[in-house]
Amino acid sequence: MKDISFLAKWAKKFWKKVPDQVVRLSIPILILIIGFIVMRNLLVPSDFGKYGHFRAAAIDELVSQEIQYSEHEMCFECHDDVVKAKNMSYHRGVECEVCHGPAAAHIEDPEGNQLPAPRERGYCPLCHEYLPSRPTGFPQIVSESHNPFRACVSCHDAHDPKPPTVPKECEACHAEIARTKALSHHVYISCIRCHKTPKEHNIRPRAHRPEKPSTREFCGECHDEKAPSAKGVPRVNMETHGERYVCWQCHYPHLPEAH
Ligand code: HEC
Ligand code: HEC
Ligand code: HEC
Ligand code: HEC
Ligand code: HEC
Ligand code: HEC
Ligand code: HEC
Ligand code: HEC
Incomplete structure (x- = not known):
């Protein structure tokens, strides 16, 4: 007990010597430190940082999600004609599922899970509508004036699109x-x-x-x-x-x- 009262006295003396501005400055610093400790314990999940800068449980959560997309190689088994045609075409860089949507369920059960095909005219302009920011030379159209009112696929094969003739004009x-x-x-x-x-x-x-x-x-x-x-x-x-x-x-x- 004696020891402690001696300590308290010493602290009081020391505290008086501390300049005012340091005392004032120490208040926000204290708040920050306490705030950090509270946040750290209340808000950060307990398994954070176990393996790295993420929640350890996040891995299991991701793994347990249902798989929706498949690989385009998988289509070859049943649609080899389409895959072959597309791989030789201008659309070789556009994956099947970009246009047909996630196909994992379709591969499991093709009849039960039919895939949509974007036959409507509004779809293709997502990539082909004229935009000044697209690279020069990328095939673009102004859909308002490019053969209006008819489905794009009535003239262009979606799996092997080609301009009907090689263009001569720049x-x-x-x-x-x-x-x-x-x-x-x-x-x-x-x-x-x-x-x-x-x-x-x-x-x-x-x-x-x-x-x-x-x-x-x-x-x-x-x-x-x-x-x-x-x-x-x-x-x-x-x-x-x-x-x-x-x-x-x-x-x-x-x-x-x-x-
Ligand atoms: C196990 C065989 C099989 C695999 C693998 C498969 N399909 Fe199919 N697919 C079928 C069958 C069978 C049909 C016809 C279904 C019907 O008409 O009832 C079909 C129909 C389709 C259709 C027609 C839709 C329409 O409106 O006419 C599309 C699009 C399609 N498949 C896309 C794909 C894509 C993309 C893949 C690869 C990710 C794929 N399929 C993989 C068997 C398969
Ligand atoms: C640029 C968009 C696009 C891509 C990429 C694409 N398709 Fe299609 N697909 C369509 C459209 C649009 C139709 C409907 C065509 C029609 O009705 O004339 C279609 C129709 C189909 C059909 C129905 C039968 C037929 O031949 O018309 C199958 C099967 C199919 N696609 C499979 C595939 C597979 C497999 C791939 C990848 C190798 C693929 N598609 C890539 C747009 C696309
Ligand atoms: C995800 C973007 C995307 C979608 C959707 C798409 N295309 Fe394409 N298209 C491309 C790319 C990329 C090329 C190749 C451009 C190149 O070679 O520089 C291309 C090339 C073409 C060409 C070749 C023109 C030429 O003069 O070289 C035609 C025609 C075409 N697409 C029509 C269609 C039609 C019809 C649809 C809808 C069924 C469609 N596209 C949907 C990306 C797309
Ligand atoms: C009546 C038939 C027809 C319809 C419908 C049609 N096109 Fe075309 N398309 C053509 C012809 C012919 C050409 C080549 C001559 C030209 O550039 O006009 C062409 C050229 C293109 C090109 C190449 C342009 C270039 O500069 O290389 C693209 C991309 C294209 N069409 C996309 C589409 C899209 C997307 C749709 C639907 C919104 C569509 N087309 C509807 C007949 C058609
Ligand atoms: C009076 C000379 C002249 C004429 C005529 C001309 N160009 Fe050019 N072009 C140039 C010059 C200079 C550049 C820029 C070179 C640079 O920036 O390094 C250029 C750049 C380009 C480029 C690349 C840069 C861009 O702006 O996208 C393309 C594509 C092009 N021209 C196409 C054409 C086409 C198509 C025509 C005809 C419709 C044409 N030019 C007529 C002189 C000309
Ligand atoms: C630093 C910017 C600049 C450069 C580089 C430049 N010009 Fe010009 N040019 C101008 C301006 C500003 C005018 C308009 C005022 C004037 O006539 O001096 C002009 C005017 C002109 C005219 C019209 C003259 C008239 O009498 O109507 C021509 C032709 C011309 N330039 C050609 C060229 C050629 C060819 C080159 C390259 C050898 C060139 N310019 C380089 C800025 C430039
Ligand atoms: C084959 C000859 C030829 C070449 C090459 C040429 N020009 Fe011209 N240019 C002309 C003619 C002709 C006119 C005037 C046309 C008129 O006003 O009727 C002109 C006009 C101009 C003008 C004046 C525009 C104004 O507002 O009065 C400028 C600036 C100019 N050119 C710049 C260039 C530049 C930059 C290049 C190189 C990239 C170039 N020209 C290459 C023939 C040429
Ligand atoms: C089939 C479509 C097509 C036709 C027809 C065409 N071009 Fe191009 N052009 C392109 C593409 C694609 C590029 C590359 C654009 C890029 O890389 O950003 C290009 C690039 C260019 C460039 C820039 C080259 C560079 O290194 O920057 C010039 C200049 C050019 N073209 C001029 C012409 C002229 C002149 C004609 C007519 C005699 C013509 N083009 C016809 C598609 C075409």
Whole structure:
């Protein structure tokens, strides 16, 4: 007992010496520490951290969930014709279950668990509706004007979609650029005047790329003051006009503007 009263006295003395601001600061710190301990014990499940940064019981919960998706290899057993056709087609990268939904139950009992097939016209535009953010060259349509009112699958085989003919015009795949150019000062310059394009590009566009202009001199062929260009072509002094940049850092080549 004697020891303790001595300790209490010493603590009181020490406490008086502590500056006020430290006392005040220690209050929120204390609240934080107590808060953390309370949270840790009340809110964090007891099996948290047993194996890692997650609840140990979560593994069993996930394992006990019903399996809904299957593998597309499983379809081959009964639909080998469809699988073979699709694997050779433009849709080879789109899994069966993307369009037909989870199929695990169907494989167990095909007649009892029929799968839906997205025959309605609204479905395919989920991927194919024209969107400026899609990569250039991805097959896109404006569904309002692309053969309206008829189901997509009445003309396109969903498992082997192909454009009925190999497109010859650049516009078939680069409609946005073609439409832009048609309204520009460059309307009469053909695409291939600026992009030397191999024939194979129309068939396997990503494997055979066209050339793109790479130097200022290319635009200078028509626009240099000194060029023997036709009348009416606006000219610039190549030495002083935007001399530190390539032209298309300031002028979009498919819609060049100067005013
Ligand atoms: C064990 C054999 C078997 C397997 C495996 C199987 N199916 Fe089927 N599937 C059938 C049978 C049989 C039918 C016909 C059912 C009927 O018409 O009553 C069918 C019908 C379908 C249909 C037709 C729906 C319609 O509206 O016409 C689709 C779609 C389908 N299966 C997709 C799949 C997919 C996707 C897989 C792979 C994940 C798959 N099936 C795996 C046997 C199988
Ligand atoms: C891009 C979406 C899409 C993908 C991917 C797809 N299907 Fe289909 N599938 C459809 C549509 C739409 C129909 C309905 C076609 C019709 O009625 O003309 C269909 C019909 C079917 C049918 C009914 C019979 C037939 O041949 O028309 C079967 C079976 C089938 N699909 C299996 C599969 C399997 C197996 C895969 C994967 C190898 C697969 N589908 C991938 C959209 C798709
Ligand atoms: C999950 C996205 C997805 C869905 C849904 C989808 N497609 Fe596709 N489609 C693709 C991809 C990816 C390609 C290949 C693009 C490439 O080769 O650059 C493609 C290619 C095509 C092409 C080839 C066109 C060309 O000129 O190369 C046609 C036609 C097509 N799809 C029609 C359809 C139809 C009809 C449906 C509905 C039954 C459909 N698609 C549903 C992703 C999809
Ligand atoms: C009446 C028949 C018909 C219908 C219906 C139809 N298409 Fe087409 N589709 C064509 C033809 C023909 C072409 C090739 C010529 C063209 O680009 O117009 C084509 C081309 C395409 C292309 C390739 C475009 C490109 O730039 O490579 C896609 C993608 C496509 N269709 C998707 C669809 C989708 C999605 C639907 C449903 C909303 C649909 N089609 C409905 C006949 C049809
Ligand atoms: C069958 C569809 C198709 C046709 C037809 C087509 N292109 Fe392309 N084009 C593509 C695709 C797909 C890409 C690659 C886009 C990407 O990788 O982002 C591409 C890319 C390009 C590029 C960019 C190359 C690069 O390395 O950045 C140019 C330039 C181009 N095309 C010009 C043309 C011209 C000119 C024509 C007509 C003579 C044409 N294309 C016809 C589909 C097509
Ligand atoms: C006056 C010359 C000129 C004409 C005409 C022209 N282009 Fe281009 N194009 C360019 C230049 C310059 C670039 C940009 C090069 C760069 O950024 O590296 C380019 C870039 C591209 C690209 C890749 C970048 C993008 O914007 O997606 C595609 C695709 C393309 N052009 C397609 C076409 C098509 C299709 C036509 C015809 C409708 C066409 N071009 C007409 C000069 C031209
Ligand atoms: C084959 C010749 C030719 C080539 C190559 C060419 N242009 Fe042009 N350009 C023209 C013609 C012709 C006009 C004027 C058309 C008109 O106003 O009727 C023009 C107009 C312009 C204008 C003025 C637009 C305005 O608002 O008055 C700019 C800017 C321009 N081009 C930039 C470029 C750039 C950048 C390149 C290189 C990527 C390029 N041009 C390549 C022929 C060419
Ligand atoms: C740093 C930005 C920049 C660069 C790089 C640039 N321009 Fe320009 N350009 C402009 C501006 C701003 C105008 C409009 C004001 C003016 O006439 O100077 C213009 C105007 C023009 C005009 C119209 C002149 C007229 O009299 O109507 C042409 C043609 C042109 N540029 C071609 C080119 C060509 C070709 C190149 C590459 C060799 C190029 N520009 C590089 C910014 C640039």
